[in-house]
Amino acid sequence: MLIAQLTDLHVGAGRRLAYRKVDTARALENAVAHVEAMMPRPDVVLFTGDIGDLGTPDEYALVAEILKSLTIPYFMVPGNHDRRGPLRAAFADATPVAPGRDFVNYVVDDFDLRLIALDTLDEGKPGGVLQAEQLKWLRSVLADGDQKPSVIFMHHPPIVTGIAHMDAQKLETGADELAAIVSDHRDKVQAVLCGHVHRPIHTIWAGVPLIIGPSVAHQVALDLREDGPSAFVMEPPAMHLYVWDTDQKSLMTHLAYIDRFDGPHPFFGADGKLIV
Structure with a gap:
């Protein structure tokens, strides 16, 4: 089984350039073309959040238009730049939430690996949250008697990466409880897949x-200083491809670069200073 992970698209309405530099819509088109051309083809694509940049219906309409070229099944979770209502309205098939549930939590049982979607969005805030009812739901899913190996996919990572400005907006509420649940079921959970850090x-x-998967559009600068400023760079756009070996019960990760790269380009940090 092959899983492609595309994350942090940040597509703007009207093909607006992110930071007045990055054509994120074009970057998504390149990513879709790359996935479609893969041999063998992935069985499923997981979008781990920040589908849009502001979470507006216009953004999701543009993403949906681009994804018409994607003939492989795909599923989504929201990121901090998304909004649940418009995302679910635009991508009902890709967010198959049970009726009556508010969060974009669901299970896909159509593949050799069970895909478990977790919604870490705290609308209007950069950091992530898992509510008590979501954690209860996850525990019940993992304890429901289904012995199929599982992968959890979500947006905010529950770890400290060393990139200070991103660690300030990681998954905070619910992270310890999530760790306890995953640890209790580590014989079943093969991996936790995240986005957010680019x-x-x-x-x-x-x-x-x-x-944590790389962004298909632009990267966060690798700066491990404790006072490192918020900064983005143009590195080769990339994606992760996961290979699940059913016989060996092993999951292998490949980093796949997308299209050609004409960078690097300078970027400005949050302090307005040029980053070379």
């Missing part, structure tokens, strides 16, 4: 691999 990062957390 960099490829791998670690072991709660006894399982925790993997």
Whole structure:
């Protein structure tokens, strides 16, 4: 089984350039074309949040138009730049939430791996939250008797990466409880897949691999200083491809670069200073 992870699209309405530099709509088109051309083709694509940049219906309409070229099944969770209502309205099939539920939490059982979506959005705020009812839901899903190996995918990582301005907006509320649940079911949970940080990062957390995917549009600067400012850079756009070996019960991660790259380009940090 092959899983493609595309994350942090930040598509703006009217093809607005992010930071007046990055054509995020074009970046998504390139990513979709890359996935479609893969041999063998992925079985499913997971979008781990920040589908739009402001969470407006116009943004999601543009994303939906671009995704018409994607012939592979895909599923989504919201990021901090998204809004649940407009996202679910635009992508009902990709957010198959049970009737009556407010959060974009759901399970996909159509593949060799069980895909468990977790909604970490705290609307209007950059950091992530998992409410008590969501954690109760996750525990019930993992304890429901289904022995199929599972992958959890969500936007905010529950870890400290060392990139200070991103760590200030990680998953805070519910992170310890999530770690306890995952640890209790680490024989079943094969990995936790996240976005948000715009960099490829791998670690072991709660006894399982925790993997953060790179943005298909632009990257966060790799700055591990404690006072490192908020800064974005243009590095080669990329995605993660996960290979699940059913016989060996192992999940392998490949970093795949998307299209050609004409950078690097300078970027300005939050302090207005040029980052070379």
